[in-house]
Amino acid sequence: MTQVTSLWRHPIKSHGREAVQSTTLIAGHTMPGDRVWAVAHDASSADGSAWVSCGNFSRVSKAPALMAMTATLNDVTGMVTLNHPKLAEFTFNPDGDIAPFLDWVRPIMPSDRAQSARLVRVPDRGMTDSDFPSVTICNMSSHRAVQQKIGFDLSIHRWRGNIWLDGLAPWEEFDWMDRDIRIGDAILRPMERTDRCAATTTNPETGLRDADILSVLDSYGHRDFSVRAEVIQGGHIEIDNKAELI
Structure with a gap:
C-alpha cells in the first residue's frame, strides 16, 4: 500500500523547511503555508x-x-x-x-x-517554481534509487518536496501524468515532472555542495525528480494516509 510518510512546507521560498503532521489542501492552490513569500x-x-x-x-x-x-x-x-x-x-x-x-x-x-x-507575496498564490499553483509529490523509492547510485545517505530535503509517499516502484510517479490520485480526502492531478538544478547538490545540514546529484539523474536519461500536481479537490491529508490512483 502506498502511504504518506511526511509532509513539508517552505514558508519563505528557499529559506527553510518545516514538517507538518497534516494539512488541508484547497482546490487550485499550493499547500497552505508553502512558498507564501x-x-x-x-x-x-x-x-x-x-x-x-x-x-x-x-x-x-x-x-x-x-x-x-x-x-x-x-x-x-x-x-x-x-x-x-x-x-x-x-x-x-x-x-x-x-x-x-x-x-x-x-x-x-x-x-x-x-x-x-x-x-x-502574491495573494492566494504560493511562489512555486511552476507557472501554475502546484503541490510537489515525491517518491521515497526514487530517492532511494538515487541514494544507492551515489553510494551514501542523502537527505530528502535536497528535493524540497511537499508530500512524500512510500510503497511505489522507483520512478513510478512519472507514469501519473494527467491521472487523478486520491490522498486522504484530497484529489491531486500530476501535471509535470520536476526538473532539477544545482540546489540538489547541497547538503541540507551544512549548506555545502557535496554531491553530484545532477550526474546521477543524467544516468537515468533525465534531470527530473518528483511531480508537480494540481489540487483538483481540496481535503484534509495527514501522515499515514493512503494514496491511490482513481
Whole structure:
C-alpha cells in the first residue's frame, strides 16, 4: 500500500523547511503555508502583483548556504522563525519591516551575486517554481534509487518536496501524468515532472555542495525528480494516509 510518510512546507521560498503532521489542501492552490513569500533580489522584476519565475529570487542554486535553514510559520500570527547553523535564531513578520531579516541573512549570502532586496507575496498564490499553483509529490523509492547510485545517505530535503509517499516502484510517479490520485480526502492531478538544478547538490545540514546529484539523474536519461500536481479537490491529508490512483 502506498502511504504518506511526511509532509513539508517552505514558508519563505528557499529559506527553510518545516514538517507538518497534516494539512488541508484547497482546490487550485499550493499547500497552505508553502512558498507564501519569496525573497526578491536587487535585479528582480518581482513586485508581488503576479507569479514570476524563480530567477527573480534569492535561492539555493545561487546561495547554497540557504539550504541549511529551517523555518516555523505561526499560522495564527503570521510570524516566521528561522534557524541556521551559522546564525542565531530569528523571528519576524514577513509582511512587516524586513530590514532586520535582510541584515540577519546577509552573512550567508554570496557577495558576488545579486543581493536580497525585498520580500514579495502574491495573494492566494504560493511562489512555486511552476507557472501554475502546484503541490510537489515525491517518491521515497526514487530517492532511494538515487541514494544507492551515489553510494551514501542523502537527505530528502535536497528535493524540497511537499508530500512524500512510500510503497511505489522507483520512478513510478512519472507514469501519473494527467491521472487523478486520491490522498486522504484530497484529489491531486500530476501535471509535470520536476526538473532539477544545482540546489540538489547541497547538503541540507551544512549548506555545502557535496554531491553530484545532477550526474546521477543524467544516468537515468533525465534531470527530473518528483511531480508537480494540481489540487483538483481540496481535503484534509495527514501522515499515514493512503494514496491511490482513481
